[in-house]
Amino acid sequence: MENIKEYIALLAQLLEIIGVLIIFVGFMSGLYAFFKRIPQADSSAFSRLRQSLGQSILLGLEVLIGADIVNTITTEASIESVAVLGGVVLIRTFLSLSLQVELEGRFPWQRTIKK
DSSP, X not given: OHHHHHHHHHHHHHHHHHHHHHHHHHHHHHHHHHHHHGXXXXXXXXXXXXXXXXXXXXXXXXXXXXXXXXXXXXXXXXXXXXXXXXXXXXXXXXXXXXXXXXXXXSXXXXXXXXX
């Protein structure tokens, strides 16, 4: 049973690394695209940079939430550990929701009506 917990802990660490890499690679590719558009005097370059950065942060946060949930499997269940996990997931979910509203101008459950 201890071997399984070690593998799950490694999986959680791998997910954390992947989440951070998603944010970093998204940031770098967004900056690259931004600086590529500047000489062309593209007026939408800044808004595209914001969209790119926001989307990479959103995806990275989702992976990090998953890593936190997987990580709880390896820890001893206590009121304190559950409260910490709940707080972290709540904060990251709030950040994700705020970013999505900022990027799309609507809540995820609000659909656009096509006419």
